[in-house]
Amino acid sequence: MKKGLYLLIFLMAFSACQSVEETKKPDDLIAEDKMVEVLTEISIMTSARNFNKRKFESLGIKPENYIYEKFGIDSLQFERSNAFYAANYMQYENIYRQVKENLQGMKDEMDSLREVERKLNDSILAAEEELDSLQVDSLRIKSDSLKFEQDRKLDSLINPRSIEIQ
Template identity: 45%
Template sequence: MKYWFFVFVCILSFVGCQNVEQPKKPKNLISKEKMVDILTESYMANAARSVNNQTIIERGVVLDSLIYGNFGVDSLQFAESNAFYAADINTYMEIFQKVESRLAAKQQKMDSLRQVKRALKDSISTKDFEEINEAEPLKDSLI
């Protein structure tokens, strides 16, 4: 019984290890830099969906179509280009490393803007508090 199980597993592994064909280069292949731009915007759109999806739905905004229209591509062109780049893992990793670095840079910029805004708000509220404490008390007309 163990022998037949071993033979069956070997046959399945040989059948499972078929030669995978690489997709052909599309005629309208999106450049690597444009793919980085599109993927960066797509990830930010997905983040926006996770934060406030109800508002996006209520306003009828289709973020994917908006992104594709912004970059002058359609969904089929993007899908074919994405499949072509995904077939070569080194190229795909290079693209995603650029996407990741751009997203990290945008996050760092947003964090610094939030920090400046928080510092400004704190300085304004501290100044208001100091002005209130330094103001002379109101004199009562009876005294």
């Protein structure tokens, strides 16, 4: 019984092993640096589409077609190139590392722009608050000066002869 079980496991393992053909380099292979750009753009488009799918659908935007037109490639060329690079693990890992670096660089740039915009908005708000306080202070000064003028007029109405000198 044990021999039959071992024989069955051996036959299953042997039949599961198959020769894997190496992916041949396509004639129209997309260059590695261009592939990085294409995959970066695909990542951005996928994120945008997932963020607001209805907007994409209502505008009739087809991200794949946009990317193919932008980079002057077709879907078959992309698929063959992607399959070739995927079969070469180290090269594919390098491509995706560069894609990740590109996306991180874009994120860092957007974060710095947001920070500049935040500081600018804070400065505008502070300037508006300062302007409002200056306007209130100037109104207070004007009202104080009017009060002073009124006090002087009252004093000038007093008859100087009626003041007793001690």
